[in-house]
Amino acid sequence: ATPQQSIRYTVAVSDVLGCPKPAFAIVLINVEEVIADAGPRDTIVVQNQPLQLSGAGAETLTWFPAFGLNDPNAAAPIAILQDNQQYVLTALSAAGCTDTDTIDVIVYKVDAGLYIPNAFTPNGDGLNDVFRPVAIGMKSISYFRIYDRRGILVYSSKRASHGWDGTYKGNPQDSQLYVWIVEGEDYQGKKIFQKGTVTLIR
DSSP states (O other): OOOSSOEEEEEEEOOSSOOSSOEEEEEEEOOOOOOOBOSOSEEEEETTOOEEOOOBSSSEEEEESOTTBSOTTSSSOEEOOSSOEEEEEEEEOTTSOEEEEEEEEEEESSOSEEEOOSEEOOSSSSSSOSBOOEEESEEEEEEEEEEOTTOOEEEEESOTTOOBOSEETTEEOOSSEEEEEEEEEETTSOEEEEEEEEEEOO
């Protein structure tokens, strides 16, 4: 039996000696859904900067290898690394069901910060079509905003993985200089603010 959810099965047993009524037995199968979650597939940190991992999926969680971790059996251990490292998270339920997930930590040997290109070409060729900050060793982005030369806010986001595609209200914007501001927080709690310009090229 391979049920997709918890189910109760009943079996009826009859003898071969003419007993008119069968005997019944019941078995309950509890189906657990264990899905390990080690967080985003790739995470970028700066060398020797603390990174807090975040695991979920079951009552018992174990990270492997333990290298660089302050507690490999914690749901959210702290990792301090010198080089790239892959961690495997194993989630174990009380009934003994398991699942695994992995996270690749990419270690940059530079200062933590937001690295911003100075031009982009949103022409749909799949190359440099989106203008976004490259967050290295950053815990979060407070805001990323872009203004045109009239001071109109044409783009705003709190996610470094998102970016501006060169449109405003669905309309492609002209080739010109745009002003951007961005603020984020690194894993040591330091606020980093930057501003500059970017050229949209069509």
